[in-house]
Structures are given as structure tokens and as C-alpha cells.
Amino acid sequence: MKGLRKVLTPFAPDQSGAVSVLYALGGMVVIVDAGGCAGNICGFDEPRWQEQEVGAIFSAGLRDMDAILGRDDLLVRKLVSASGRIRCSFIALVGTPVPAVIGTDLPALARMVEKKTGLPSFAVSCNGLRTYDYGLEETYATLLKRFAEKVPEMELKERELSRPGGANAVCETRGESELPPHSRRAVGVIGLTPLDFFDAAEVRRLTSALRAEGFEEILLYGYEGGLEAIRRSASVSLNLVLSPAGVKAAQYMEKTYGIPYEIRWPVSLGRETLERLARISLEKAEKGQNLRILAVHQQTVADSWRAEIEREIPGAEVTTASWFMMNASEKRPGDRALREEEDFSSLVSSGDFGAILADPLLRELVPGYQGVWIDEGHFAVSGQRVRAGYRKALS
Amino acid sequence: MRTEMESVSLKSCPPGAAPTGSAMERVPVWYSARELSDLGVERIPDLFQLSKHLIFSSPATLAFNSPGAEGFGVKRAGLAIPDSVMLIVSPGCCGRNTSEISEMPQYRQRFFYLEMDETDLVTGRHLKAVPEAVKELAESLPQKPSLVMICATCVDALLGTDWDRVARKAEELSGVRVRPCYMYALTREGRKPPMVHVRESLYSLLEKRKRERGSVNLLGFFAPLMEDCELYRYLREAGVSRIREISRCRSYEEFETMAEANFNLCLNPECRAAADMLSERLSQPYVELVRFTDPERIHRQYQAFGKALGGEIRDLEEYEASKSEIQEVMEAFPGRCVSIGESMNGDPFEMAQALALSGFQVLEVFGSLTAENFHWIERLTKISPDTRIYCNQEPTMLYFGLEEGRPIPDFTIGKDACFYHPAVPSIPWNEDIQPFGYAGVRELYRRIRSALSQKEPSAPGRMPTGACDWTAAIKHRRTQS
Numbered sequence: 001m002k003g004l005r006k007v008l009t010p011f012a013p014d015q016s017g018a019v020s021v022l023y024a025l026g027g028m029v030v031i032v033d034a035g036g037c038a039g040n041i042c043g044f045d046e047p048r049w050q051e052q053e054v055g056a057i058f059s060a061g062l063r064d065m066d067a068i069l070g071r072d073d074l075l076v077r078k079l080v081s082a083s084g085r086i087r088c089s090f091i092a093l094v095g096t097p098v099p100a101v102i103g104t105d106l107p108a109l110a111r112m113v114e115k116k117t118g119l120p121s122f123a124v125s126c127n128g129l130r131t132y133d134y135g136l137e138e139t140y141a142t143l144l145k146r147f148a149e150k151v152p153e154m155e156l157k158e159r160e161l162s163r164p165g166g167a168n169a170v171c172e173t174r175g176e177s178e179l180p181p182h183s184r185r186a187v188g189v190i191g192l193t194p195l196d197f198f199d200a201a202e203v204r205r206l207t208s209a210l211r212a213e214g215f216e217e218i219l220l221y222g223y224e225g226g227l228e229a230i231r232r233s234a235s236v237s238l239n240l241v242l243s244p245a246g247v248k249a250a251q252y253m254e255k256t257y258g259i260p261y262e263i264r265w266p267v268s269l270g271r272e273t274l275e276r277l278a279r280i281s282l283e284k285a286e287k288g289q290n291l292r293i294l295a296v297h298q299q300t301v302a303d304s305w306r307a308e309i310e311r312e313i314p315g316a317e318v319t320t321a322s323w324f325m326m327n328a329s330e331k332r333p334g335d336r337a338l339r340e341e342e343d344f345s346s347l348v349s350s351g352d353f354g355a356i357l358a359d360p361l362l363r364e365l366v367p368g369y370q371g372v373w374i375d376e377g378h379f380a381v382s383g384q385r386v387r388a389g390y391r392k393a394l395s
Numbered sequence: 396m397r398t399e400m401e402s403v404s405l406k407s408c409p410p411g412a413a414p415t416g417s418a419m420e421r422v423p424v425w426y427s428a429r430e431l432s433d434l435g436v437e438r439i440p441d442l443f444q445l446s447k448h449l450i451f452s453s454p455a456t457l458a459f460n461s462p463g464a465e466g467f468g469v470k471r472a473g474l475a476i477p478d479s480v481m482l483i484v485s486p487g488c489c490g491r492n493t494s495e496i497s498e499m500p501q502y503r504q505r506f507f508y509l510e511m512d513e514t515d516l517v518t519g520r521h522l523k524a525v526p527e528a529v530k531e532l533a534e535s536l537p538q539k540p541s542l543v544m545i546c547a548t549c550v551d552a553l554l555g556t557d558w559d560r561v562a563r564k565a566e567e568l569s570g571v572r573v574r575p576c577y578m579y580a581l582t583r584e585g586r587k588p589p590m591v592h593v594r595e596s597l598y599s600l601l602e603k604r605k606r607e608r609g610s611v612n613l614l615g616f617f618a619p620l621m622e623d624c625e626l627y628r629y630l631r632e633a634g635v636s637r638i639r640e641i642s643r644c645r646s647y648e649e650f651e652t653m654a655e656a657n658f659n660l661c662l663n664p665e666c667r668a669a670a671d672m673l674s675e676r677l678s679q680p681y682v683e684l685v686r687f688t689d690p691e692r693i694h695r696q697y698q699a700f701g702k703a704l705g706g707e708i709r710d711l712e713e714y715e716a717s718k719s720e721i722q723e724v725m726e727a728f729p730g731r732c733v734s735i736g737e738s739m740n741g742d743p744f745e746m747a748q749a750l751a752l753s754g755f756q757v758l759e760v761f762g763s764l765t766a767e768n769f770h771w772i773e774r775l776t777k778i779s780p781d782t783r784i785y786c787n788q789e790p791t792m793l794y795f796g797l798e799e800g801r802p803i804p805d806f807t808i809g810k811d812a813c814f815y816h817p818a819v820p821s822i823p824w825n826e827d828i829q830p831f832g833y834a835g836v837r838e839l840y841r842r843i844r845s846a847l848s849q850k851e852p853s854a855p856g857r858m859p860t861g862a863c864d865w866t867a868a869i870k871h872r873r874t875q876s
Contacts, residue, residue, distance in 0.1 A: 005509075006507055011487060015488060033549075033580070035580040060450075063446060067553055078447070078448055082790045129513050129516065
């Protein structure tokens with residue numbers, strides 16, 4: 001039945017995605033809700049709030065009469081009052097189901113607040129009905145459009161000259177970058193969020209991988225470096241996009257500043273997993289069969305796993321599937337966008353997969369599955385920290 | 396105790412308005428008990444009026460502001476009936492954090508979801524799907540549930556959904572009992588807040604039965620009172636042979652016998668509406684008892700209760716035992732300083748007054764001040780006028796802990812106070828099992844004794860940062876450790 005969930009719990013919503021990008025930027029983030037959405041984010045989806053640092057995340061504290069009477073002026077007063085007492089570099093209004101139902105014009109509210117406070121203010125039009133990737137997409141695009149600072153003309157020309165194909169060539173390779181090492185000094189990373197990459201060790205592996213590729217400076221937008229990293233985003237030589245949700249922002253940066261981008265997750269699946277898959281592949285080969293693997297995560301991570309598996313294990317066939325947005329240009333025939341619980345169970349039952357890489361919660365949807373299940377936790381899916389961190393803890 | 400800078404900022408502030416002078420100095424705003432008392436109940440400052448400012452997502456706010464988030468919020472409370480399940484009908488975001496509760500063994504396979512999409516929001520078509528979803532759910536479970544509780548959220552509050560009607564339709568189609576409960580954060584300060592409504596919803600399942608003499612229900616909590624609570628004995632001595640609590644019912648049938656009670660004891664004001672409803676529907680009168688921390692008040696309340704029952708409650712032994720427990724603790728730890736939060740089982744202002752009366756210095760209270768509990772501030776002022784009163788939900792609480800020269804308590808009570816003072820011994824006092832009466836007081840003082848005997852901090856340090864100054868935060872952390 002459409003929308004009915006008997007095993008899975010709801011995925012991280014768009015407002016959680018938006019806040020995960022804004023969290024560490026030093027702004028005042030106001031979730032325009034009655035309280036429950038802010039509770040979900042701070043108490044659940046934002047590990048940094050719970051385990052490291054308290055950010056300036058507030059709830060608008062809407063009440064029924066605010067919604068009925070449309071008291072936007074009261075909200076503006078609250079925002080102005082708080083901005084006088086909270087040191088912040090910007091104000092972000094994040095939508096939720098309540099403003100979506102009553103049709104609040106959040107961008108207009110943000111303009112009013114900006115006029116009254118003098119602080120850069122903007123809105124992210126979330127509605128709680130979509131998944132976290134939509135929140136990520138809009139927030140990255142908004143931030144880069146709003147805060148990226150122009151690079152001197154000379155520097156742009158140098159960048160143009162330093163890479164093959166010129167500014168119009170979009171670089172979407174999955175392996176080694178086509179850029180020569182000497183121009184690969186600074187890289188901007190779009191899409192790093194705890195909702196996808198829950199463990200800090202995962203982030204360390206990402207930065208190590210990028211350093212190994214020759215990057216001297218790594219700007220992790222929305223993860224560290226605050227708003228200053230966003231401001232400097234126009235000066236990088238490459239944007240690395242870690243999820244489909246980052247493509248829109250990367251395309252904007254390419255169009256506006258001529259910065260090419262690559263869509264990939266550069267961290268390896270790990271030797272242990274690859275060896276395990278190789279053993280299964282060998283067993284299959286002895287029976288004259290190819291190993292079919294299903295990889296379930298957000299599209300970029302799943303695609304990167306596929307690239308690595310196919311490179312390391314000849315003959316392995318990998319199908320990717322995701323509960324979240326999938327770029328049509330990245331999809332291969334057979335890749336699946338998932339919506340309902342039945343979508344996953346029918347994919348597994350019809351796919352003859354010898355191995356599945358996915359969040360362990362999904363296993364409960366296919367109790368009769370006989371193949372090898374490799375736990376690859378995805379916090380945005382299961383919301384379970386222990387499970388999400390399972391593989392990372394092992395490695 | 397207040398710093399000069401803070402005094403200036405408060406004095407410059409007109410009564411009834413939150414002080415702003417210290418704003419950009421990054422200092423949390425507070426009032427002393429005396430200042431609040433001087434202002435009076437008619438002029439409670441904006442700081443404590445939640446509709447006047449943004450809400451800070453402090454740990455206390457999570458339980459307070461998000462009705463399903465923590466403790467016995469709507470979601471757990473809605474499953475108080477044995478063998479019941481819950482269908483959360485909402486946008487995905489509302490049910491997101493439920494996976495944390497689902498991990499608890501007693502809630503596995505009890506939460507289910509019907510997710511709305513944008514079209515549902517516009518057309519309301521999800522309501523037509525609810526009966527079908529309930530039917531499919533009931534049929535798919537290995538054991539037929541005793542009740543399907545439909546949990547509705549803010550979206551349907553705004554759409555004006557008639558959930559009673561939807562529940563009836565679902566009941567007809569599925570053949571199982573269906574009731575709605577409302578996780579409407581929008582109505583938190585309304586006439587019937589979510590936690591009031593969920594109690595009413597649960598007890599509305601009781602059907603009229605012949606009342607049984609010597610039978611009483613304890614209403615108010617979703618977990619039982621502590622086993623050694625003297626109230627059980629007093630009731631038995633007064634001729635009560637059956638004492639029922641929803642949390643001790645092992646089956647739906649046992650829950651149904653709560654309709655046989657001769658009267659109800661309402662132990663939590665949030666259950667008053669349910670007690671009223673039972674009084675009207677089942678002709679069960681009720682008596683309200685308040686949870687106190689001061690043995691004198693407990694004693695007076697039991698005496699009045701005894702008279703209402705037509706007899707006398709002999710509580711001298713417990714009364715004396717509580718007083719001597721307090722005396723022993725006070726002799727061992729004279730004049731210790733405490734910080735009291737609201738994320739705990741009790742009223743922080745009542746507890747502050749009682750602890751101050753015992754001889755503790757009450758440094759600060761984090762609480763939601765309303766007209767209903769303001770009288771405790773007046774009482775507190777008489778014995779501890781300098782006690783600082785903070786509002787947990789006020790935005791400047793982000794800066795709590797960054798002020799130079801801020802006094803540090805010897806121990807804290809409440810999960811939120813523990814958060815603000817991570818380096819001192821803490822008593823969370825927020826367990827499911829409910830403390831009540833003399834037994835509650837004795838247990839509290841036992842925990843105080845244990846906490847004050849501790850040498851090590853109770854929790855690792857955690858400082859606010861976000862928009863704050865890192866240097867100050869690190870400096871503060873070093874000072875505390």
C-alpha cells in the first residue's frame with residue numbers, strides 16, 4: 001500500500017538535510033515549526049548537536065493561533081529580537097509542514113528580516129514531506145549563490161589555462177581526475193553531511209583520499225571552515241560532488257565561475273569487503289555464474305562502490321538502487337529508484353543477487369534472502385547510529 | 396551572586412520585558428526570585444512567555460517543545476494499553492525520531508507509519524487510505540492488536556481533520572479498536588495540550604461497568620509509582636483492596652477493569668481532563684494529590700486526604716523517617732549549593748522551595764514559569780531571594796556556561812541542569828518509575844547523599860559553540876575540569 005511502512009521508519013526529511021549543511025556555519029538557523037521538527041533535528045538527526053557542539057538552532061515556536069491568524073509579523077519580531085542577542089553571521093529560515101500548509105512566504109519573511117537586522121537572511125523552502133537530499137540540494141545552491149565571492153579575472157584565466165578542455169568541459173570522471181596535478185591545489189567538497197557519512201572516521205578517510213590525489217587545500221562546505229569556506233568557494237580548482245543533491249550547486253559554480261566538478265565518493269569500500277566479495281565471485285565462477293551485486297545507498301556512493309567493485313572484481317555485475325534522488329545521466333539500465341517497501345523486496349526477489357550492500361535495517365524487508373548481506377549503514381535511512389557506524393567501527 | 400554587568404543590564408530593563416543590555420555580551424538572561432516576585436504574577440517577563448521569543452533547542456526543550464521526543468511523550472504514552480500498536484499518519488519528518496523508541500524491546504513492532512505526500516496535503520486523500528492501512532496492518536501482524544492508536548500531527552490540526560470519524564471508519568473496516576491521539580505541538584499551550592489529550596484518549600476506551608467498592612485507579616503516569624511508595628499501604632489501610640494503574644495492566648482485559656473503580660486518584664494535573672471525563676462518563680469521582688518534596692506539605696495533604704476518605708491516614712512513621720533522612724543529609728553536607736532543572740519528575744519551583752527550606756542553597760532553577768506555578772516563586776523569595784530563574788527555552792541560553800566568574804553548584808537535579816553543569820555530580824531524577832510522597836523524598840535525599848559523596852564528574856564536558864566564541868568555550872571547559 002502506498003505510503004504504508006511496516007518495517008522501515010521515515011527517512012531523514014528535507015529540513016534535516018538543510019540544517020545539516022547550515023549547522024556549522026555560525027548563523028542563526030530558525031526552523032519555522034511548532035517545535036516537533038526542531039526536536040527531531042536537534043534530538044535525533046544532528047549528531048553534532050548531541051555529541052559535540054550546540055549550534056544556534058531555534059524553533060519559531062509557532063502556535064495554532066499564529067497559523068490561523070497568519071501572524072508573520074510576530075515571527076519577524078521574534079527573529080529581530082533574537083538577532084540582537086545572538087551573535088550570528090546570517091539568519092536562515094528553514095520551512096516545515098506548518099508553513100507549507102498555511103502558505104507562508106518564507107523568502108519574503110527573510111527579506112523583511114534582512115532589512116530590519118542588516119544580516120544576510122535567506123529561506124530554505126523545506127516542507128517535511130520530501131527527503132533530506134532535497135534540503136541539501138536547495139541549501140548548497142542557496143549558500144553558494146549568496147556567499148561565494150568573486151575571484152579576480154586573472155585567477156579565472158589561469159584556472160582556464162591550467163586544465164584541458166577549457167572552462168566549458170564538465171569533468172565527470174570516476175577514477176583519476178583529468179586535471180593535471182599542478183592545478184589541483186584546492187578542492188571544494190559539496191555534499192558532506194552526517195546524514196550520509198555519519199562517522200568522523202569516514203570524513204578523515206575522505207580528506208586522506210583527497211590529499212593522496214594531490215589536493216593541498218580541502219574545503220568541506222557546510223562541514224567545517226564555517227561561512228568563510230563558502231565565501232572562498234569560487235577560488236577552488238575543482239568541486240567534488242558527493243551526492244546527487246550537490247550537482248545543482250556544482251553546476252552553478254561551473255556556470256558562474258568556470259569551476260569543473262566531479263561526481264564521486266573517493267573513499268574505498270575497504271579491503272575486507274572487497275576480499276569477501278572476491279571470494280563469493282570465485283565461488284560463483286566455479287559454477288559458471290557471474291556474481292550479481294545490489295548496492296543501496298545514495299546514488300553517488302552506490303555508483304562509486306560499483307566502479308570500485310567492477311575494477312577490482314572482474315565479472316561482477318553491480319546494480320545500484322536508492323531511496324533518494326537519482327540523476328538520470330548517472331543511471332545505468334537496471335538501476336532502481338525505490339519508493340515503497342515492496343519496491344525493495346520485489347527488486348531483491350527478482351534480481352538473483354549473490355550479495356547485497358545496504359543498511360542492515362533493509363534486511364528485515366527480505367527475510368528469505370539467501371545471499372550474502374554486507375552491512376553498509378546509512379543514517380538517513382535507518383536513523384540507527386550503531387548500525388550506521390557498524391562497518392566504520394570494524395574498519 | 397550576579398555580576399555587575401548583569402545587574403546593570405537587568406536594572407536598565409523595564410519590568411515585564413526581557414533584559415537586553417547584556418545581549419551581545421553573550422550572557423544568558425535570568426531574573427532573581429525576588430525580582431520576579433516584585434513584578435508579580437500579572438507581569439511575568441517576556442523571557443518566560445514562550446510565545447514572545449524563539450525557542451532554544453536545549454535538552455529540556457526537546458522534551459518540552461516536541462511532544463513526541465523524549466520520556467513519555469505522545470508516542471510512548473499512546474502505547475500505554477497492552478498489546479496496542481500505533482499508526483503515525485503524518486509527513487515523514489514527524490515520525491523520524493521514532494526509530495529511537497522502536498529500538499526499545501517493549502516497542503519493537505509497535506510503531507507503523509502512513510506517510511503523507513504533497514498531494515495528500517492538498518487533497519486530504521490520505522484520510523481515505525487510513526482505514527485500509529489499519530486493516531492491512533492488523534491483518535499483517537502475527538497477533539491481532541488490542542488497539543490501533545492513530546497518531547496525528549500538526550498538519551491535520553491545520554487541516555481540521557475529524558479524526559474521531561476516521562477512527563470509526565477504520566474500526567468498522569478492520570474490526571479492531573481504533574482511537575486517535577494528537578501530537579499537535581501547535582496546541583502545546585492550548586486548552587488541551589497533547590499530553591492532556593492522549594490521556595483522555597486512552598481512558599475514553601473504558602466502558603461503563605458496575606463500580607466495585609474498595610477499588611481505586613491511580614491516574615496520571617504511564618509508569619508505576621515506586622514500589623515502596625506509602626500511598627499503596629495507606630489506601631489498603633483505608634479499606635481499598637484493588638489499586639490499579641494503567642502501567643501495571645498486563646492485558647487489555649485487565650485495563651478494562653479500571654472502569655470498575657469506585658474513585659480515581661489524579662496524581663498529575665495533566666490527567667485532570669481525563670479524570671473529569673471519567674467522572675462524567677463512568678460516574679467515578681476523583682481526588683487530586685500533588686507531588687511535593689517538602690514532608691510538611693506531604694503530611695498535610697495526607698491528613699486532608701484521610702478526612703476525604705472518612706478516616707485518618709497514620710503517616711507519622713514515614714513523616715518522621717523523611718525528616719530524619721533530610722536532617723542526616725543536611726548534617727553531612729551543610730549549605731551545599733544546588734542547580735535544579737525542569738527535565739525531571741517534579742515541579743522545579745516546588746522542589747527549589749523545599750530544598751531551600753531544608754538548608755540547601757538554591758543557586759538557580761531552569762523552569763517554565765506560568766501563572767499556575769508562580770506562587771512557588773513567592774514562597775521561594777522568602778527563603779532564597781537571590782536564586783536565579785532561567786527559562787530553558789530562551790535563545791540566550793545558548794550562551795549558558797560562557798560567563799566569567801559564574802558560580803558553580805555542588806550538584807544538579809534534572810537532566811537539563813546536568814547538561815548545563817556537566818562537571819558536577821548530577822541526579823537526573825527523570826526515570827520512568829515515578830517518585831511520590833515520603834518514599835519519593837527519601838529516595839531523592841538518598842540520591843543527593845550519593846551524588847555529594849561522588850568525587851568524579853557525572854558526565855563529560857560539553858559546551859555550547861555554534862555562534863559562540865570557541866576560545867571562551869575552551870577556556871571555560873578548562874576552568875571546569
